[in-house]
Amino acid sequence: MHISEGILTTPVWLAxxxxxxxxxxxxxxxxxxxxxxxISVITSVFFIASLIKVPLGxxxxxxxxxxxxxxxxxxxxxxxxxxxxILQAIIFGHGGIxxxxxxxxxxxxxxxxxxxxxxxRHRFSFKNREFxxxxxxxxxxxxxxxxxxxxxxxxxxxxxxxxxATVLAAHVPIMLIEAAVVGASAAFLHKAKPDILAGxxxxxxxxxxx
Amino acid sequence: MALDIDRYHEVDSIINRWDPRAKIAALGIFIxxxxxxxxxxxxxxxxxxAAILIRLTALPWHxxxxxxxxxxxxxxxxxxxxxLSYPGESAFTVLGLGFAWEGLRLATLIFIKAVSIxxxxxxxxxxxxFDISMLALQHLxxxxxxxxxxxxxxxxxxxxxxxxxxxxxxMQARGFVARTxxxxxxxxxxxxxxLLIRSFERTDRVFKAxxxxxxxxxxxxxxxxxxxGIDYAKATAAIILSLMMVAGDFxxxxxxxxxxxx
Numbered sequence: 180m181h182i183s184e185g186i187l188t189t190p191v192w193l194a195x196x197x198x199x200x201x202x203x204x205x206x207x208x209x210x211x212x213x214x215x216x217x218i219s220v221i222t223s224v225f226f227i228a229s230l231i232k233v234p235l236g237x238x239x240x241x242x243x244x245x246x247x248x249x250x251x252x253x254x255x256x257x258x259x260x261x262x263x264x265i266l267q268a269i270i271f272g273h274g275g276i277x278x279x280x281x282x283x284x285x286x287x288x289x290x291x292x293x294x295x296x297x298x299x300r301h302r303f304s305f306k307n308r309e310f311x312x313x314x315x316x317x318x319x320x321x322x323x324x325x326x327x328x329x330x331x332x333x334x335x336x337x338x339x340x341x342x343x344a345t346v347l348a349a350h351v352p353i354m355l356i357e358a359a360v361v362g363a364s365a366a367f368l369h370k371a372k373p374d375i376l377a378g379x380x381x382x383x384x385x386x387x388x389x
Numbered sequence: 390m391a392l393d394i395d396r397y398h399e400v401d402s403i404i405n406r407w408d409p410r411a412k413i414a415a416l417g418i419f420i421x422x423x424x425x426x427x428x429x430x431x432x433x434x435x436x437x438x439a440a441i442l443i444r445l446t447a448l449p450w451h452x453x454x455x456x457x458x459x460x461x462x463x464x465x466x467x468x469x470x471x472x473l474s475y476p477g478e479s480a481f482t483v484l485g486l487g488f489a490w491e492g493l494r495l496a497t498l499i500f501i502k503a504v505s506i507x508x509x510x511x512x513x514x515x516x517x518x519f520d521i522s523m524l525a526l527q528h529l530x531x532x533x534x535x536x537x538x539x540x541x542x543x544x545x546x547x548x549x550x551x552x553x554x555x556x557x558x559x560m561q562a563r564g565f566v567a568r569t570x571x572x573x574x575x576x577x578x579x580x581x582x583x584l585l586i587r588s589f590e591r592t593d594r595v596f597k598a599x600x601x602x603x604x605x606x607x608x609x610x611x612x613x614x615x616x617x618g619i620d621y622a623k624a625t626a627a628i629i630l631s632l633m634m635v636a637g638d639f640x641x642x643x644x645x646x647x648x649x650x651x
Contacts, residue, residue, distance in 0.1 A: 185424070216592050263542070338475050371583075
């Protein structure tokens, strides 16, 4: 999911770059050398997992998985998604050079919101907690991106209102699929390799359960 | 899926010989000038220039068309949606929906600009080795950590793509068929999770090996850049053409798109 080149007006894509610069600067502060390979791995997996086609009735859709990036990388998710967008623009001409900013803001912003949702799991304690909050993170990550996309189209001109509404409506089935896949992934990772997940709290640490 | 954008970097051409730093800077300006266009005649001039540029790179046609097909799929629906959904007066009605010429004009403008920009992007990154393009970006003051992550990501992408194909084959061998139900979604979730863990552990080993060989956050390269007069001449030509395009567009000689483009 991305905005293609040539659609948005100059103020809108410039605003996209401005927003991305701010979020990138904030979320990449104090980046440790050891984090560089980890972020790159998640970016690659995010990049190729978006090639997976999921059947949806007679059609099929591609996974987005920005929610999962948030669940795995936390605040660093923004950098990973931005890199993925840059590579897509360079390799596929998917998206495009001038829309790198707005596309990063759209998917990366969604990933950050997904991480905030994911963190709320610490406030609850029940059996399938990781699945439920993973699914919520996946769903909310996707729909937040859809809202940013629709907003960018609407601010570009009245002529795009119908397209914006169509795009937003199309996000509802995508959101459900993302919820199921990200939920299952989060629950699986929690069982198989919990330290890969973001925002874990060590048992008995000062923060503890609250 | 063609992921190796630099597959034809060894072809000899006037663009391939261009110093990557000057090439990225000058053609980058060209791309942003195209993005500013709001009149169809200037956009047509832009696409003609982009087509000439891509011819100069000597990239094979099938490679270029493959790249363009992604943009096409996304943009062709605009030709139907835009005229029928454009607000304001419409020329005639189709199936009860008003058809507005202005909408068709906007769709055409979007299409021409998008295709031109993709062509120029292919000319930039299809004509140098990927790692050299990235090093050139670093010389152009792109943050070192971003360049490094781009290089790692590009490298890993091919490795993990192979891993994903192997996993997919083994799933199919065990009789997996994707359907629209919860079971399929759960399997996909586990699939992505497994892919993450495998990739992560592999990279962890690679990173330890790098550390043991003295990696301290810098990548050393044997590549050195050299700019000659001809590199600057090419860059100057590209920048002058970009400025002329922008000037022509803003001159008011041609009618501009009314909405959605200002």
